[in-house]
Amino acid sequence: MEFGLLSVLPPLLAIALAIVSRDVVISLLTGIFAGFLILNNFNPLDAVIALLDNIISLFAEGWIAKTLLFSLMVGAVxxxxxxxxxxAGLVHFLTQKSRTIRSGKGALILAYIIGLLIFIESSITSLVAGTVTRPLCDKFxxxxxxxxYVCDATSAPVCSLIALNGWGALLIGLITAQVTDGMLSGSPTRIFIESIPFNFYALIAIALVLVVILRGWDVGSMRHYERQVTPTKLPLPADGGHISRMLVPLVVxxxxxxxSLYYTGNGNFLEGSGSTAVFYAVLASLFVSFLQYVLGGVMSREAWFKSFYHGLSDMLPIVLILVLAFTIGNVTKSMGTGQYLASLAGDLVSPSLIPVIVFLLSSVIAFATGTSWGTFSIMLPIGxxxxxxxxxNVELVIxxxxxxxxxxxxxxxxxxxTIISSMAAGCNHIEHVNSQLPYALMGGTLAAGLFVLAGLLLA
Structure with missing residues (x-):
């Protein structure tokens, strides 16, 4: 059954309510219920039953269960x-002993560098950058x-430019399917690499966030948050803390x-499972932290487990939002939201305009569904x-x-x-979305202009 314009209603309702009410959970639930109401012929009882069944069925999906467990356990780490x-030991080392970080700008530059260097998985990028630099940002x-914003702008954009990670594996796999179907010819990896210079938004986002850091350029609500914040000092533990207690678990x-990617891919990084890899990685980190803290005499076994459980509970609100985000993703998939939006470009056939049309459609689909990977899966074959x-130009369109x-x-x-970046920085999710939006729109506008120009030059 085709739902047409109705297929766009649930995600747009959830997004609009989230922005207006600032309550993500209620907004997502409303959008999800609206979707199941439409899917079940506006029968409210059937809609509620379908909603509950769908949430329960999420946990049968291995990658979703591992992602949720990873989110919980990374909170424990x-x-x-x-x-x-x-x-505290890291902050003391960077600000007092080595005096490497002397200002808020230095703290943000450190987060930026971490984002550039850790490109294996976008969630890990955000979480490491946030965990390492949040106390430094608080101090300054x-x-x-x-x-x-810095965590978000250096996670997905950086990962989308790299072939040797889960993002590259997905995109090369989608291109391979097009080669297999006879739509394209040549090496899928080569085609992906040749498309990287045309990933204009990612390149602009990475450059723009550096400009924002270096020039202290605060626009919109970001200016308000920067003016309201006050420096806070992180208290040192009785023994003074030590940098190794942070570095060892994070390095692991x-x-x-x-x-883990090599192992799950049977010797091929590109075939590895990203969700399984992050799950194994956080388990290893917790195990090593237990050995380091408990056997090393830093914490008692009881204190370690107390912190572990507190960390899990800290992440429950984020996990709930992720569950609802995955659920509304299933709703949009069942209603064919992405396919409907993509079909709107069916009559626009000017070669020079195809790149910008594909860019705008992909943007709308990703915004409405909340998934870039889902958007790639829908739009790459169409593009x-x-x-x-x-x-x-095929590489330009990719x-x-x-x-x-x-x-x-x-x-x-x-x-x-976006949810994980909010979690990594320890800020309100909607405040992050609103404060990041002006910068994202600037980058998107510049990217759209470049796609128009490139489309004209390469047609």
């Missing part, structure tokens, strides 16, 4: 490195909203990612088909698909990457 004195009076967390049939997916994802309050 974050709490443990704080309670052990690892965070940088708002957590600004930190969340980061280092286990490529190892390639449009490019081949009209003579548009770049437009990826750019649009990342841009729409950045603007969407129901995106899992």
């Amino acid at each position: 974050m709490r443990l490195v704080v309670d052990s004195g690892g965070v 009076g940088v708002s957590r909203q600004k930190l969340a 967390l980061i280092g286990m990612m490529p190892v 390639v088909s449009l490019a081949v049939s009209t003579g548009a 770049g437009a698909v990826v750019s649009g997916g990342v841009f729409g994802d950045h603007c969407s309050p129901i995106s899992d990457t």
Whole structure:
């Protein structure tokens, strides 16, 4: 059954309510219920039953269960490195002993560098950058909203430019399917690499956030949050803390990612499971922290488990939002929201305009569904088909698909990457979305202009 314009209603309702009410949970539930109401012929009882069944069925999906468990357990890691004195030790080392970080700008530059260097998985990128630099930002009076923006702008954009991670594996896999179907010819990896220079939004987002950091450029609500924040000092534990208590668990967390990708991919990084890899990585980090803290005499076994449970409970609100975000993703999939939006471009066949049309459609789909990967899966085959049939540059169109997916994802309050960036920085989710939006729109506008120009030059 085709739902047409009605298929857009649930995600737009959830997004509008989230922005107006600032209550993400109620907004998502409202959008989800509206979707199931439409799917069940406006029978409210059937809609409620379908809603509950769908939420329960989420946990049967291995990657979703692992993602939720990862989110819970990474909260435990974050709490443990704080309670052990690892965070305080890091702050003391960077600001007092080595005096490497002397200002809020320095703290944000550190977050930026972490975002560039840790490109294995976008969630890990945000969480490590946020965990390491949040206490530094607090010390120097940088708002957590600004930190969340830096984490978000250097996670998905950076990961979308790299072939050797889960993002690259997905995109190369989608391109491979087009080669197999005869739509494209040549090496899928080569085609993806040649499309990277056309991933305009990702490149602009990475450059723009550096300008914002270096020039202290605060616009919109970001200016308000920066003016309201006051520096806070992180108290040192009785033994003074030590940097190793933070670095060891985080190095294990980061280092286990490529190892786990290699293992789950049977010797091929590109075939590895991202959700399984982050799950294994956080388990290894927790195990090592137990050995380091308990056997090393930093914490008692009881204190370790107390911090562990507190960390899990800290993440419950975020996990609830993720569950609802995954559920509304299922609703939009069942209603064919992405396919409906993509079909709107069916009559627009000018080769020079195809790239910008694909970029805008991908942006809208990612914004409405909250998933860049889902957008890639929908739009890459459509984009390639449009490019081949009209003579548009294929690599440029693939770049437009990826750019649009990342841009729409950045603007969407129901995106899992946006939610995780809020969590990493420890700020209100809607405040992060609202304060990031002006920068994302600037980047999106510039990217759209570049796709128009490139479409004209390469047609």
